[in-house]
Amino acid sequence: MKTLPFKLLLQGVIKSRFITTGLLALTLLSHTIGFTETQTAQPNPVFTTHDLGNGVIAFIKPDPLRFNDANITAIINKESVIIVDANSDLNAAEQIIAAIKSRTDKPVTHVINTHWHSDHTMANQLYQQAFAGKQIFVGHQSLTNTIVDKTQPQLDETIENLAAAIKNAEDKLASDNNDDNTLAEKIARAKAKLEKLKTINLVKPDKTFTNHLDLSTPDRRIELFNFGTAHTEGDTIVFLPDDKILIAGDLFDEIPFAGHGYPESWLATLNKIKALDFERVIPGHGSIHQGKQQLEKIITLLTKTLQQASHAVNNKMTLEQFMSSINKDEFKQSLASKDELAKRAYNHFIEDFYKQAYLSIKKDQ
Numbered sequence: 001m002k003t004l005p006f007k008l009l010l011q012g013v014i015k016s017r018f019i020t021t022g023l024l025a026l027t028l029l030s031h032t033i034g035f036t037e038t039q040t041a042q043p044n045p046v047f048t049t050h051d052l053g054n055g056v057i058a059f060i061k062p063d064p065l066r067f068n069d070a071n072i073t074a075i076i077n078k079e080s081v082i083i084v085d086a087n088s089d090l091n092a093a094e095q096i097i098a099a100i101k102s103r104t105d106k107p108v109t110h111v112i113n114t115h116w117h118s119d120h121t122m123a124n125q126l127y128q129q130a131f132a133g134k135q136i137f138v139g140h141q142s143l144t145n146t147i148v149d150k151t152q153p154q155l156d157e158t159i160e161n162l163a164a165a166i167k168n169a170e171d172k173l174a175s176d177n178n179d180d181n182t183l184a185e186k187i188a189r190a191k192a193k194l195e196k197l198k199t200i201n202l203v204k205p206d207k208t209f210t211n212h213l214d215l216s217t218p219d220r221r222i223e224l225f226n227f228g229t230a231h232t233e234g235d236t237i238v239f240l241p242d243d244k245i246l247i248a249g250d251l252f253d254e255i256p257f258a259g260h261g262y263p264e265s266w267l268a269t270l271n272k273i274k275a276l277d278f279e280r281v282i283p284g285h286g287s288i289h290q291g292k293q294q295l296e297k298i299i300t301l302l303t304k305t306l307q308q309a310s311h312a313v314n315n316k317m318t319l320e321q322f323m324s325s326i327n328k329d330e331f332k333q334s335l336a337s338k339d340e341l342a343k344r345a346y347n348h349f350i351e352d353f354y355k356q357a358y359l360s361i362k363k364d365q
């Protein structure tokens with residue numbers, strides 16, 4: 001009987017659950033790419049540290065993990081530290097907290113979550129534990145509800161899927177079909193990860209805002225904006241005008257996830273961001289960008305998918321007809337030329353742009 005490697009075994013479990021439960025595409029990608037590669041490749045370190053000057057430190061996930069967990073930014077001021085995004089890998093979050101403590105004795109006073117996705121919010125409680133619970137959690141006003149209504153189910157699904165994958169792997173280990181002599185070790189690591197996930201209590205924001213919030217300190221201007229629905233119903237960007245740095249959440253990642261997105265207002269949001277005076281971007285996922293080139297790429301992607309969707313709706317095409325008419329590779333060269341992982345992520349995410357564009361235009365009519 002043909003046996004499947006552990007990686008495919010996990011994918012099989014997760015994909016079948018995806019079909020039956022409608023599990024979020026984001027979670028699917030993070031498991032099929034992230035968990036298995038985390039288990040097999042054990043990349044070290046789990047993030048790279050980039051000092052952007054004037055106390056701005058970006059903790060960037062290395063490329064093999066860039067689509068499955070978020071980057072973190074620490075803004076170290078004279079008297080305080082402000083964190084942007086708490087990621088989902090708790091081991092990485094612990095290492096980031098240790099790295100911050102090694103650089104400054106100032107406390108983390110604020111943790112800003114750019115949006116509700118679990119890979120940007122799950123480690124919030126670690127900052128509470130590490131800094132005596134004194135910090136203020138900050139987010140868009142919608143985050144108060146979405147943490148409960150959306151992040152919690154995403155976390156629950158993550159736990160459920162990992163438990164199911166472990167159970168399957170244990171069954172395989174007990175059978176005579178196992179050809180992976182590291183399977184027991186992988187199961188042990190997965191179990192340790194599962195136990196950590198079960199300890200997570202999601203933290204809601206203490207301080208929320210609608211359009212703009214000024215978190216400036218005496219030594220630095222720090223401005224938070226929400227320009228409308230975009231990647232989610234409540235995306236926060238953090239702009240440091242003196243440093244000309246934008247911390248962008250997932251608004252124009254290398255290949256953003258559009259499954260929870262609002263393409264028309266997303267495009268309007270990006271055009272407003274374009275007017276800000278920044279030179280460097282710390283994205284939610286992937287490497288630091290220079291200038292506005294990546295922003296322009298996503299503006300083009302949204303503009304063209306919306307144009308095509310508008311044409312389809314005007315011509316009374318159904319969603320199915322539209323989806324079968326599109327050239328899914330149109331933006332591949334521009335967005336996914338970096339490596340194989342980019343191509344996989346592109347193939348996984350691109351249809352969501354067309355689908356959401358079609359649905360949003362259809363809804364307007």
Ligand SMILES: [Zn+2]
Pocket residue numbers: 115117231250257284
């Ligand atoms: Zn996101």
